Amino acid sequence: MREKLVLIGNGMAGVRTLEEVLKLDPEMYDITVFGEEPYGNYNRIMLSPVLAGEKSIEDIILNEKQWYADNGITLHVNKQVTQIDRYHRKVVADDGTEAHYDRLIIATGSSPFILPIPGADLDGVVGFRDVDDVDQMLETAKQYNKAVVIGAGLLGLEAADGLLKQGMDVTVVHLLDTLMEQQLDSTAGAMLKASLEARGMKFLMRHQTEALLGEGRVQGIRFANGQTVPTDLVVMAVGIRPNISLAQTAGIYCERGIVVSDTLTTYDPRIFAVGECVQHRGATYGLVAPLFEQAKVCANHLCQLGYGRYEGSVVSTKLKVSGIDLFSAGEFIETDGDETLVMQDPAEGIYKKLVIRNNRVKGAVMYGDTLDGSWYFQLLREETDISSFRSTILFGQHSVGDAGHSGGSKMVNLADDAEVCGCNGICKGDIVKAIQDKGLFTLDEVKAHTKAGASCGSCSGLVEQILVSTVGSDFDATPSKKAMCGCTDFSHDEVMEAIRKGALKDMATLFRYLNWSTPDGCASCRPALNYYLLSSWPEEYEDDAQSRLINERVHGNIQKDGTYSVVPRMFGGLCTANDLRAIADVSDKYDVPQMKVTGGQRIDLFGVKKEQLPAMWKDLNDAGFISGHAYSKGLRTVKTCAGETWCRFGTQNSIDLGVKLEHFTWGSWMPHKFKIAVSGCPRNCAEATIKDFGVVCIDSGYELHVGGNGGIKVRVTDLLCKVTTEEEVEEYCGAFTQFYREDAHYLERTANWIERVGMKRIKEHVVDNETGRKALNERFKVSQSVAQIDPWKERADGAESHEFNPLKIAG
Amino acid sequence: MSDWIAIAKLDDIPLRGSRQLKTDTVDIAIFRTGSDEVFAIRDQCPHLGGPLSQGMVHGNTVTCPLHNWKIDLESGQVKAPDEGCVNRYPVKVEQGVVYLGPLESHDA
Ligand SMILES: Cc1cc2nc3c(=O)[nH]c(=O)nc-3n(C[C@H](O)[C@H](O)[C@H](O)COP(=O)(O)OP(=O)(O)OC[C@H]3O[C@@H](n4cnc5c(N)ncnc54)[C@H](O)[C@@H]3O)c2cc1C
Ligand code: HEM
Ligand code: SF4
Ligand code: SF4
Ligand code: FES
Numbered sequence: 076m077r078e079k080l081v082l083i084g085n086g087m088a089g090v091r092t093l094e095e096v097l098k099l100d101p102e103m104y105d106i107t108v109f110g111e112e113p114y115g116n117y118n119r120i121m122l123s124p125v126l127a128g129e130k131s132i133e134d135i136i137l138n139e140k141q142w143y144a145d146n147g148i149t150l151h152v153n154k155q156v157t158q159i160d161r162y163h164r165k166v167v168a169d170d171g172t173e174a175h176y177d178r179l180i181i182a183t184g185s186s187p188f189i190l191p192i193p194g195a196d197l198d199g200v201v202g203f204r205d206v207d208d209v210d211q212m213l214e215t216a217k218q219y220n221k222a223v224v225i226g227a228g229l230l231g232l233e234a235a236d237g238l239l240k241q242g243m244d245v246t247v248v249h250l251l252d253t254l255m256e257q258q259l260d261s262t263a264g265a266m267l268k269a270s271l272e273a274r275g276m277k278f279l280m281r282h283q284t285e286a287l288l289g290e291g292r293v294q295g296i297r298f299a300n301g302q303t304v305p306t307d308l309v310v311m312a313v314g315i316r317p318n319i320s321l322a323q324t325a326g327i328y329c330e331r332g333i334v335v336s337d338t339l340t341t342y343d344p345r346i347f348a349v350g351e352c353v354q355h356r357g358a359t360y361g362l363v364a365p366l367f368e369q370a371k372v373c374a375n376h377l378c379q380l381g382y383g384r385y386e387g388s389v390v391s392t393k394l395k396v397s398g399i400d401l402f403s404a405g406e407f408i409e410t411d412g413d414e415t416l417v418m419q420d421p422a423e424g425i426y427k428k429l430v431i432r433n434n435r436v437k438g439a440v441m442y443g444d445t446l447d448g449s450w451y452f453q454l455l456r457e458e459t460d461i462s463s464f465r466s467t468i469l470f471g472q473h474s475v476g477d478a479g480h481s482g483g484s485k486m487v488n489l490a491d492d493a494e495v496c497g498c499n500g501i502c503k504g505d506i507v508k509a510i511q512d513k514g515l516f517t518l519d520e521v522k523a524h525t526k527a528g529a530s531c532g533s534c535s536g537l538v539e540q541i542l543v544s545t546v547g548s549d550f551d552a553t554p555s556k557k558a559m560c561g562c563t564d565f566s567h568d569e570v571m572e573a574i575r576k577g578a579l580k581d582m583a584t585l586f587r588y589l590n591w592s593t594p595d596g597c598a599s600c601r602p603a604l605n606y607y608l609l610s611s612w613p614e615e616y617e618d619d620a621q622s623r624l625i626n627e628r629v630h631g632n633i634q635k636d637g638t639y640s641v642v643p644r645m646f647g648g649l650c651t652a653n654d655l656r657a658i659a660d661v662s663d664k665y666d667v668p669q670m671k672v673t674g675g676q677r678i679d680l681f682g683v684k685k686e687q688l689p690a691m692w693k694d695l696n697d698a699g700f701i702s703g704h705a706y707s708k709g710l711r712t713v714k715t716c717a718g719e720t721w722c723r724f725g726t727q728n729s730i731d732l733g734v735k736l737e738h739f740t741w742g743s744w745m746p747h748k749f750k751i752a753v754s755g756c757p758r759n760c761a762e763a764t765i766k767d768f769g770v771v772c773i774d775s776g777y778e779l780h781v782g783g784n785g786g787i788k789v790r791v792t793d794l795l796c797k798v799t800t801e802e803e804v805e806e807y808c809g810a811f812t813q814f815y816r817e818d819a820h821y822l823e824r825t826a827n828w829i830e831r832v833g834m835k836r837i838k839e840h841v842v843d844n845e846t847g848r849k850a851l852n853e854r855f856k857v858s859q860s861v862a863q864i865d866p867w868k869e870r871a872d873g874a875e876s877h878e879f880n881p882l883k884i885a886g
Numbered sequence: 887m888s889d890w891i892a893i894a895k896l897d898d899i900p901l902r903g904s905r906q907l908k909t910d911t912v913d914i915a916i917f918r919t920g921s922d923e924v925f926a927i928r929d930q931c932p933h934l935g936g937p938l939s940q941g942m943v944h945g946n947t948v949t950c951p952l953h954n955w956k957i958d959l960e961s962g963q964v965k966a967p968d969e970g971c972v973n974r975y976p977v978k979v980e981q982g983v984v985y986l987g988p989l990e991s992h993d994a
Contacts, residue, residue, distance in 0.1 A: 513967075524967040595902060595920040598942040598949035598956075621902040625940040625951040633951055637937045881906040882894050882916070884986070 077105045080377065081166055081176040083156045083321070085110025087119055088350025088366040089182030090138055095374030097146055103378060107149040107174045109156045109166065112205060115140050118546065119205070120363060123395050126209050126237030137514060149174075159325035161343060178377060181333060181341070181348040183318035185361070189311050190225070194287030200309045203234045212308065216241035219307030223247075223296050225284055227254045229394060231312035232267075235276055236396045238310075246277040246304060248284060248296070258392045258403035262419070263426055263442045270399060270424065279304070317352040317359055332359045337384045339373040349373050355387060362390050367516070382590050383564055391452045393445065393543065402448035405438035405455050406430055413437065418469040427469055434462045434833065447471040449518070449539050457557070460833030463793060495541070496527035496534045503541060510545045518542060560599040562591050567820040570604070574611050582608065582619060598624075603821035606708070609744055610816050613858040620875065626706035629878050630866045631688060634681065639688060641667075641680040642705035643695050644741065647715045647734035647753075648676030657698030665691050675712030675750070677703055689879050693871035701741075701865040708822075709745045713737040714762065718755030718772070727772035729755035732801055736770075736808055742863040743812070743855070746819040746828075751808070764792045767815075767825040768808055773797075777804050781811055781837065784826035793834050796842045809852035810841045816858070817851075890978065890985040896924070897982065904948070906939040907986070914975055915939035916984065917959055919946055924984055925959035926977040932957075932970030 080096070082089045085108050093106060110116075114136065121135040143150040154168040165175045187202025189195050199215065201208050212234075215222075220243060224235045227249035235245045253264040268278060282302075287309055288295035297303045317332040328334050328342040332354030339347050339355075349369045351361055360366060365388035375383030391404035409415050409430045416429045425443035429436055429451065435458050439451040450472040454461060461468055491504030509515060509525045518539055521527060527538050558564045565573070570589065579585045582604055586596070596604065605622035626632055631639035643658065658678055662670055668682035683691060692702070705711060713736050716722065718729030733753040740751065752763040753770040763769030769780040769792050776799035780792035795811065798804055814837065819828040829837060840847055870879070899905050899918040906929055907914040915929040915938045923946070929939045936952035946959045956965040957972055964970040976987025 520967075593945055595944050597944045597947075598954060601942060601944060621900055621943065624942065629940075633937075633940065635934070635952070637935075637940075877898060877900065877903075877905060881908045881913075882898075883908050884891055884893060 077103065078177040079175055080104035080106045080178045080180070081174050082106070082108045082180045082182060083159075083166060084180075084182035084184055084318075084350070084352075085112065085114075085116055085150070085152070086182060086184045086350065087116065087137075087363055088184070088370055089180055090116040091367055091370040092180055092182065092347075092349050092373050092377075093146075093148070095371050096377050099374055099378040099380065101146070104178070105149075106147070107151070107176075108143065109151045109154050109168055109172075109174070111153070111155045112207075113153050114206065115142065115150070115152075117206070120395070121546070122203070122206070122209050123233035123237060125206075126203075126212060126234065127240045128237075132206060156321060159321065159327075159346075161325055161346075164345065177345065179346045180373070180377075181322055181327075181346065181352060182350040183321060183352045185315040185317045185351040187311055188314040188316050190284060190313060192284060192286050194289065194293065195311075197287055197289050197293040198291060199289075199293040199307060200287060200311065202311050203230050204315075212238060212310065213241065215308045216243050220244055221246075221306045222308040222310065223304065223306040224310045224312055226312035226314070227278070227280075228257060228312060228314075229255060229392065231310070232271070233395055234310045234312055236271070236274075238308075239274065239276055243308070244277075245275075246279060246306070248279045248282050248298075250281070250283055252280045254278075255394075255403075258407070258440075259401075259442075260408055260428065260440055262428070263401070263403075263440050266424065266426055266442050267394075267399065267401060271396075315351065315361055317354070319352055322348070322352070330354055337372075337386060338376045339369055339385060340376070347373050347377065355385065358387060360388065360390065362392065364388065365390060380592060382592065389456055391448065393448070395543075400441075400443055400445040402441040402445040403439065404448070404452050405436070407438035407440045409438075416465075416469055429468065431461070431465075434460050434465070436461060444471075446540070449535065457831065459831055460835070462833055462835070463830060495537050496525075501525050501527040506538060506541050507545055510542060515542075516546060559603065560597055562593045562596050562600050563589060565589055567603070571607055571611075574607050580608065580612050580615055581617075582622070596622075606744060606746065606821045610858070613861055627708070628875075629685060629688065630692075630702055630704075630706060630870065631683070632706045636682075638682045638684055640705070641683050641688070641691060641695075642673065642677055642703035643700035644703040644737075645677040646737045646741075647713055647730055649730065649734060654698070654700070657695070657700070661691055661694050661698075664694065673705075673712075675703075675705075676714050677712065679705070686879055686881070689870050689876070692867035696865070696868050696871055700867075702867045704741065704866075707744070708747050709743050709749060710737070710740045711748050711750050713740075714750070714752040714766070716753070716755050716760035718753075722755055724758055725755035725772070726774050727755060727777065729753040729761070729770075729772055732770065732772075732804065733761075735801070735805065739805060739809065739859075740812060742865075743816070743859055744862065745812070745816050746821050747824045749812070749815075749825070765789060766792070768811060770804060775799065777801075779804065779807055779811075782825045782829035782834075784824055788826075790826040790830075793829065795838065806848065806852050807841060809855040810848040811837070811851075813851040813855035813858070814840050816855075890987055892983050893986050894984045895982055896922075896979055896984055899924070899984070902943045904939045904941075904943060906937070913937075913939075914986070915948075916977065916986075917943055917948060919943060919959070924977050924979050926975040926986060927957070927959060927962055928973040928975075930972070931955060932964060932972055933968070938972070 116138040118135040118137050121130055124130040154170055154172055156166050157169050158167040165173050167173050187204050201211050222238045222243045222245045224231045224247045227247050235247050239245045253261050254268050283299040285299045286297045287293050293309050295303050295305045319329045319333050322333045323329050333341055333348040333352055334354050335341055335348050339349055341348050350366050368388055369385050372383040372385040394401040414431045418427045428440045430438040436455045441448055493503050495501055495503050506525050506527055513524055515521050521538055557566055559567050601622040602624055605619050608616040609618055620628055665687050667680045671679045673679050713733045715730045715733030719725030719727055736751055749767045751768045752761040752766040754761040754763045755772050757771055763771050764780050765783040765785050771778040778797050779795040781795045783792035784790040815825055902920050904915050904917045907916055913929040914926050917925045929937055931938055931950040933955050936950045938948055938950055940951045941948045947956050949956050955968045962972045962974040978985050
């Protein structure tokens with residue numbers, strides 16, 4: 076028989092937990108839900124647009140009653156649970172309905188705090204929490220004219236904006252002199268106030284409410300300074316209180332909220348709690364993103380997987396008042412020792428402030444232009460070192476070299492057929508439809524379903540704007556670390572450390588040791604793990620071909636028609652007449668449909684069928700060629716210029732040095748592709764300053780540059796150092812490459828890696844510490860001693876022949 | 887064609903790997919999972935026709951090498967968030983030999 080799971084509170088956090096449980100194991104529980112409200116679960120945060128008349132209740136329902144039926148869930152609406160009987164493991168509702176549980180989830184949310192002042196119980200005094208409250212406000216707006224909102228926080232201002240749009244004369248009362256002081260500094264607060272005033276909202280700042288006046292129905296409000304203001308409606312938006320009385324009565328330990336551990340369990344191990352009613356590591360949350368994070372972890376434990384942990388969340392806030400763009404996250408008020416970067420354009424109504432500590436973003440406030448909010452938030456969460464782009468960071472992500480941004484709430488006005496994601500050709504309408512039809516909430520979900528923003532990512536800002544205007548907020552999950560993939564909760568760094576410290580040397584042990592949730596990983600973690608094992612234990616770990624993507628398995632680039640391309644290595648781009656003849660002969664013999672000189676100074680033979688590859692490789696091998704690894708996560712090419720040998724500007728022998736470097740580095744596996752170039756003088760014809768490792772020759776020696784990248788986001792290299800001899804160039808090249816191999820995440824280009832960890836760290840390891848540098852270079856050489864095997868030769872000699880020969884039957 | 891035909895030894899297919907089987911009419915991808923189960927589906931991704939035999943096998947799923955759609959080998963269904971399905975073919979393993987079942991009797 077299935078175990079019984081009961082949920083108290085049919086709201087956003089509780090139902091999300093059920094959805095996660097159903098995803099993990101739909102067969103596990105018989106589920107019963109109690110909800111005090113008459114509806115299925117609805118999107119509470121969209122009550123603001125409902126009040127403003129921009130959406131209807133039907134628009135914001137997330138789970139129709141049919142959904143509960145379809146999933147075999149018993150739903151009791153309009154029933155308040157009044158007792159949890161832990162001894163008999165049952166809950167009792169106000170109408171006497173009972174339900175037994177094996178596991179119980181408490182997700183009772185919170186209630187508006189009603190100031191304990193005379194008159195608080197008069198008609199016409201409401202909170203702003205549920206559909207009932209909104210209905211009352213809408214009714215009042217039809218018959219009366221004047222409204223007062225107490226509290227100028229997020230909720231209060233959204234309520235005031237809604238009532239204003241319903242034609243009421245609205246005054247907002249606040250105890251302090253800054254609006255939304257929890258989210259804004261005084262500058263942004265003042266800008267917000269000015270623009271709300273321009274819409275007709277009135278403010279009484281530094282006013283303390285003393286009493287509500289009237290008989291039966293509220294008629295006025297009196298302040299501590301004696302002033303009175305007439306009104307027909309009072310909305311209390313001074314804060315929320317977690318609903319804990321039910322849990323408290325049942326003897327479950329509570330402080331401000333119901334106290335839970337990192338597994339979302341209360342002090343009673345059969346009882347879980349999620350949502351606003353919960354207190355975790357001393358914090359309570361009033362936004363949806365952290366609650367969804369909790370829901371996921373809670374479901375993980377309900378389904379007895381046992382590895383999820385909730386470690387708290389960093390939150391960001393946006394105000395949902397149409398036409399006003401406002402964003403805030405983290406510690407946005409600087410403390411001693413912090414630096415602030417500020418950009419202010421009063422004419423355009425733009426204000427951006429970042430609080431920086433040790434070159435890391437700690438907090439952000441933005442007003443007027445919030446497009447880069449998600450980018451700053453990401454930098455904040457990932458603690459990215461910003462030193463290399465600090466001077467332009469305030470201009471936004473596009474100034475760091477990407478395209479596709481345009482203005483903030485302008486997104487709302489964009490036509491449905493406007494293209495948003497250039498990579499995948501996705502229009503705004505497609506995205507909106509997917510969000511609505513599939514009930515998507517997070518940027519990641521939208522990317523997964525529509526592929527928008529899933530390729531180069533430069534349109535993420537736009538996609539997020541669409542998400543915000545469609546569902547009211549971006550609910551982006553906010554863990555401070557990112558799990559490697561869906562198979563685990565461990566991050567790349569944690570896995571790398573476990574492999575090295577725990578001496579994990581094969582994949583089966585690793586899966587067991589780190590509790591992988593899938594039997595053999597997925598297409599995203601397997602190649603990464605294979606790489607980490609290979610780079611950590613080069614002499615012991617045996618490469619797993621089935622954990623490599625097809626390009627690396629068959630040593631060619633799969634093209635869109637399923638054929639492959641063949642690129643022989645030409646060291647430093649040098650070739651002889653015999654080389655070219657040999658390539659021409661192979662091209663004739665195998666009927667190669669097209670040849671092209673690549674940007675990496677070698678020749679690409681396109682359109683080769685898989686079965687032809689080994690024979691073709693053999694012929695090229697016989698002519699002295701080895702694989703160019705044009706498919707690999709590893710060294711691609713070393714590009715060189717004419718240099719001193721021929722060029723009148725040349726200062727050193729760039730061709731020769733390039734050839735040496737290519738002989739030194741070919742064949743190594745790396746986190747991602749790696750390109751080198753050597754230019755003979757600062758005119759830089761080999762484009763060394765957009766390569767992973769670039770050498771620019773100068774009269775006195777060599778400048779070494781690292782971390783450059785062409786591609787979607789062009790990034791110019793950072794200068795590593797200057798050296799005087801070719802031997803030093805080689806040593807630094809080996810050391811830098813090895814540090815990248817050991818330190819970067821799989822699929823992270825040098826450019827992204829350097830932006831994440833900072834140039835300072837690279838210099839500490841590769842330049843400042845001579846012993847460390849030599850050790851790195853030695854480790855690179857050890858790894859090269861087993862890596863420099865030409866894959867073409869191995870396969871031409873018969874290795875892995877099953878990859879190239881199909882089975883055949885007549886049929 | 888109504889009989890089971892031997893197409894390969896089990897050991898000819900790498901563990902967590904696959905082989906492509908060419909017939910006169912269609913190309914079929916034969917998979918061997920980590921738990922030694924064998925499946926056969928059409929070697930053509932329902933997205934843009936990518937060769938599934940060249941994807942990565944994990945659990946009872948193969949990920950297409952071109953754009954990472956995930957296909958359940960048992961049901962032939964594409965996994966959410968993407969949508970679609972692939973033809974399945976009957977296969978069995980007896981004494982280390984893989985047999986392909988009669989093609990036309992199945993949902994080809
Ligand atoms: C107007 C408004 C705007 C908001 N805007 C945003 C925003 O822009 N961004 C954001 O992230 N967050 C926003 N929030 C906050 C967000 O809505 C809440 O954080 C979230 O809904 C909390 O989820 P929950 O499941 O904990 O509580 P709820 O969604 O409140 O669910 C709790 C449910 O439990 C029921 N219940 C309580 N006790 C019992 C009982 N004893 N028996 C049966 N049922 C019971 C309640 O009736 C309620 O339906 C907003 C909130 C409001 C009110
Ligand atoms: C997101 C980014 C990129 C992707 C997906 C990508 C993809 C590819 C692919 C598939 C090939 C191989 C073509 C073939 O032979 O079959 C290739 C080759 C090449 N790419 Fe890119 N590329 C990217 C970025 C760049 C950048 C930024 C540059 C230059 C600054 C670049 C320069 C080259 C060169 C020079 C070659 C030929 C390499 C060789 O000779 O081996 N690519 N790229
Ligand atoms: S980089 Fe300098 S040395 Fe090299 S080809 Fe250009 S001008 Fe000549
Ligand atoms: S730029 Fe690169 S990825 Fe784009 S089509 Fe050309 S080769 Fe392919
Ligand atoms: S062809 Fe298979 S995912 Fe695109």
